[in-house]
Amino acid sequence: MAARDDRLAVALDLRRWAEALAYPRGHLGVDRYTRALYGGLCAREAELDLRPLVFARLDDPSFEDVRAATDALEAAVGRRVARSWRKRWGILCVLWALWKLEEAGSRLPALAGWSRARRLALHGRLFRPGPPAARRRWDLYHSTFSPLPPGDWTAGAVRVLTVHDCDSARLPELSSDGGAVIREVLASVDPERDFVLCPSESTRRDVRELVRLPECQTRVIPLAADPLYAAADGEAALPLLRSLGVRPGGYVLLLGQYPARKNVLRAMQAFAESRRAGVGRDHVLLVVVERRHLKRIASFRAQSGLDESAARLALDVDDGTLAGLYADAAAFAYVSLYEGFGMPPLEAMHAGCPVVVANTTSLPEVVGNAGLYVDPRDVDSIAEGLTRVLTDEPLRRRMVSAGRKRAAGFSWDRTVAGTVEFYRHALAVSRPESARRVRAGRRRRVEVG
Numbered sequence: 377m378a379a380r381d382d383r384l385a386v387a388l389d390l391r392r393w394a395e396a397l398a399y400p401r402g403h404l405g406v407d408r409y410t411r412a413l414y415g416g417l418c419a420r421e422a423e424l425d426l427r428p429l430v431f432a433r434l435d436d437p438s439f440e441d442v443r444a445a446t447d448a449l450e451a452a453v454g455r456r457v458a459r460s461w462r463k464r465w466g467i468l469c470v471l472w473a474l475w476k477l478e479e480a481g482s483r484l485p486a487l488a489g490w491s492r493a494r495r496l497a498l499h500g501r502l503f504r505p506g507p508p509a510a511r512r513r514w515d516l517y518h519s520t521f522s523p524l525p526p527g528d529w530t531a532g533a534v535r536v537l538t539v540h541d542c543d544s545a546r547l548p549e550l551s552s553d554g555g556a557v558i559r560e561v562l563a564s565v566d567p568e569r570d571f572v573l574c575p576s577e578s579t580r581r582d583v584r585e586l587v588r589l590p591e592c593q594t595r596v597i598p599l600a601a602d603p604l605y606a607a608a609d610g611e612a613a614l615p616l617l618r619s620l621g622v623r624p625g626g627y628v629l630l631l632g633q634y635p636a637r638k639n640v641l642r643a644m645q646a647f648a649e650s651r652r653a654g655v656g657r658d659h660v661l662l663v664v665v666e667r668r669h670l671k672r673i674a675s676f677r678a679q680s681g682l683d684e685s686a687a688r689l690a691l692d693v694d695d696g697t698l699a700g701l702y703a704d705a706a707a708f709a710y711v712s713l714y715e716g717f718g719m720p721p722l723e724a725m726h727a728g729c730p731v732v733v734a735n736t737t738s739l740p741e742v743v744g745n746a747g748l749y750v751d752p753r754d755v756d757s758i759a760e761g762l763t764r765v766l767t768d769e770p771l772r773r774r775m776v777s778a779g780r781k782r783a784a785g786f787s788w789d790r791t792v793a794g795t796v797e798f799y800r801h802a803l804a805v806s807r808p809e810s811a812r813r814v815r816a817g818r819r820r821r822v823e824v825g
Contacts, residue, residue, distance in 0.1 A: 383425040384799060385515045387533065388414060390449060390457065391430045391442060392521040397452070398438075398445035404633075405719035406540050409575075409599055409791075410520045414453065416792030424796070427514070429458035431525050433505055460505035460529070505529050515807070516799050523564035534806045536799065537565060538573040541716020542582035543637055550636040550713065562587050571802040573795065575599050575717035576738035592805065597794040598742070600786040601723045605699050608727035613700030620688045622660055627688075628762060629705040629729070631720055632665040632673045639711045639734070639752050640673065644680035644687065646758035647709070651686065655763045659706055661687040664698065702727035707765040707772075710734065711752040718742040722786060725779030730772050732761040742786075746778035 393414070396407040417426050430449065432442045443461070450457045505525060514533040517524075524530070524537050544551035545558045562583070565572060571593045574580040580596050583589065610624055617624055628647060632640050640663070647661045661682065665673045670691065677687045693701070702708060708724040711734045718739045721731045725746055733743050734752035743749075748765060751757040765772055 383421075383423055384796075384803070385425045385427065385513055386417065386799065387427045387429055387458075387514045387517045387530075388417065389431050389517070389519040389522060390414060390428050390453070391432060391519075393452070394430050394442050394445040394449045395438070397448045398441040405599060405717060406521055408602065408719065409538070409540070412600070412602075412788045413520060413792060413795065416788055417796070420792070420796060427458065428453055428455065429460070431460045431505065431519070431522065431529075434461055460525070463506060515803060518799075521561075523561045524566075524570060525564075527566065527569075532807075534799075534802045535566075535570045536573060536802060537561070537570060538575075539579060539583050539716075540575060541579055541714065542586060543714040543716065545586060546582060547637065547714055565589070567593075569806065571595075571798070571805075573597055573798060576715075576741050578738040578741065579716045593802075595794070595798045595801070597791055597798065598786055599717050599719060599722075600788045600791055601719065601726050601783065602695065604695065605702065605723040605726035606783070608699035608703035610700050610704035612696050613704055616690060616693065616697055616701070617704070620662070620690060622662055622688055624704045625706055626658060627660045627662040627705055628656070628766070629701055629708045629724075630661060630663045631710070632663045632669055632689075635669055635672050635676065637713055639713050641676045641679065642752065642755050642758060643709050643711050644676050644682060645755045646711075646762060647687070648680045648682050649755060649759040650762050650766070651682075653759070653763070656766050659766060660685070662701065662705070663687060663689050664693045664701070665689050665691055667691055699723070699727055702729045705729050707732055707762060709758070709762065710739070711750060711758050712736070712739070713752055715739050721747065722783055725783040728776050728780060730765050730775035730779065732758070732765055743779075744782045746775060746782040748775065 390410060392406060392410045396404075396410075414428065417424055430442065430446045432439050436442070446457055446459060514531070516536060517530045517533040518536040518538070520538050521540065524535050539561065542558055542562075544553060544555040545562070548555040565587050567587060567589050572583055572587070572589060574583055574594060574596050575598055577596050580594050584591070584594060614624065630640065630643055631638060635641070644661065644663075647656065650656045663673055670689065673689060677689075680687070690701075702724045708721065708729045708731045710718070710721045710724070710731060712718070713734070713736065715736070715738045721733050721739065721743050724731050725743070731743060731747045732750060733739050733747040735749040736752055740749070748761045750761040765775070
């Protein structure tokens with residue numbers, strides 16, 4: 377068996393997975409990516425020494441939720457997950473005592489001053505993340521979503537960050553945070569030393585423009601869809617369709633998450649326009665909605681002139697049911713204003729559903745020649761696309777066939793293999809001596825094997 381030092385030691389930050397456990401957010405490609413990447417890297421244990429961890433600062437507003445969810449994450453992955461805050465609670469207790477002492481000594485300036493000075497010194501030590509003991513044995517640190525930690529926390533490890541999109545930087549008016557999150561993520565990248573993975577050329581162009589990274593420090597590695605979508609069966613959606621009074625095959629499917637960026641209002645207006653033109657009257661619009669967006673989507677429905685009989689809302693749909701909805705839909709409308717990759721149309725194509733898709737950002741990279749493209753800012757263009765798919769059966773059949781073929785070109789195995797290859801590239805560029813050690817270890821295993 378290979379010595380442990382012969383393998384590439386990779387610290388993989390699973391904070392995104394922990395956050396998904398703390399804040400369930402529906403069908404998000406970033407969450408799927410983190411889980412799939414972890415599973416794929418675990419399967420390559422002959423060449424990788426994978427070390428899962430969660431990085432968070434104690435003064436992070438979401439720290440308590442992340443801390444609690446990391447316990448659930450350990451149960452999910454079935455192994456210990458390193459934590460940036462481990463063994464910091466003793467300092468917190470001392471800090472609390474000094475707060476009280478300072479408060480009690482408000483009438484004794486000398487005591488209050490002494491307590492304050494020591495409290496501030498400890499405060500800096502507490503909220504600065506405590507490095508895990510194993511960090512100096514990391515070859516590489518990879519964050520799948522969150523900002524990279526301070527450089528001293530990752531020691532000499534090569535650092536890789538996956539940037540999934542720059543939507544809130546490109547369209548801050550459509551973001552609830554005005555772009556603050558992506559700015560924090562990009563600000564954590566040191567152009568002199570760090571490496572960035574992107575799911576599409578569109579996202580890579582955005583990242584390089586915003587961060588000024590050399591091309592050799594970036595790589596495009598497309599994502600994939602869960603195999604359950606390729607094996608989708610409309611039977612899985614029948615209970616939901618019956619409860620909503622929707623006929624199988626008699627609906628256009630629309631996802632209602634992130635309503636502004638996903639352009640939900642224009643999609644609903646386009647469906648209403650097609651119905652007024654006499655097309656699609658035998659179909660309803662079925663909108664998959666997260667509960668937190670229910671009021672907004674209901675408001676959009678009213679603005680579009682659609683009543684409840686023409687636009688049905690399906691709440692908190694699970695993955696299996698969503699796969700069935702794709703398989704049974706007459707069409708899937710995905711007219712997002714910005715996408716870093718575009719997982720939903722890929723899932724729909726796997727399931728044999730024709731997609732009416734926006735001609736913007738990364739979507740043409742994913743859909744290729746298998747979709748019907750529309751201008752997402754033009755309601756008439758969207759309505760025309762829906763009309764063509766609903767009325768031209770030969771076109772529909774061609775789109776289904778082309779979609780399945782296109783979707784088959786994406787797989788998580790390719791995503792994982794490309795990621796490991798990029799790890800080796802980053803190591804060779806940054807630490808040639810470590811890359812030679814890893815290559816030598818692989819050669820020894822081949823000779824022994």
